[in-house]
Amino acid sequence: MKYVILIHSNPQPWGHPTDRFTEEGRAQSEEFHAASAQQFDALMEEINASGEFVTAMALADPASSTLYGWSPANGGEHLRTDGPYAETKEQLAGFFMIDCATRERAEEIAEHFAQPGGTVELRPAMWGDGDDQ
Template sequence: MKYVILIHSNPQPWGHPTDRFTDEGHQQSEEWHAETGRSFDALMEEINASGEFVTAMALADPASSSVYGWSADSRPGEHLRTDGPYAETKEQLAGFFVIDTETRERAEEIAAHFAQPGGHVELRPSMWGDPED
């Protein structure tokens, strides 16, 4: 089953890895960041070797996004465009990983590794993929 790990954060300034750029991340020691980096690298090696890793992408600053919407007055083909970010919220989508695991429990185990200071991680099953999903 495929899952998406959505990483929400509010780094100031925007940067990756986001835990290096959040207020909470600044409070962590350099040793903590180094160990976290080693742990993340080990996780990536593990899920690559097991075939569970599908893809991942870090996203640019939400201020650089364009948002397209619809209003009751819109006609077909007409969409309202505004500059991002899309939501008036402190945390924004910073990136995502797609994984393919045998069980939800394994997906949860992997997703837990993405929790970080100053951010939240959301694990969500995909709706489409394998016919068995």
């Protein structure tokens, strides 16, 4: 089963790792950040070795995105505007894709991504054609 781990965060200024740039993250000590970076490396090592890690990507500042909308005018007009997509505080900052045997295992991995300032979302990918029974 494939899952994506979505990192929603509000780094100011935009930057990675996001927890270094959030208000809550900045309030933490250097030791805290060093320890969590180490734990993160250990997790990545583990899921790389187990083959569960599929891919990951950090995303650039949402202000740099371009948005394409659609309007019924003129037989389906394409509307182009500048980002960010949503005027919400937290934005999609990056994602990880994992491939796990069970949902429990995916949850076990995802909870390691929790960090000061931001919310981590685990979401299953749609997959295959299912079971006929």
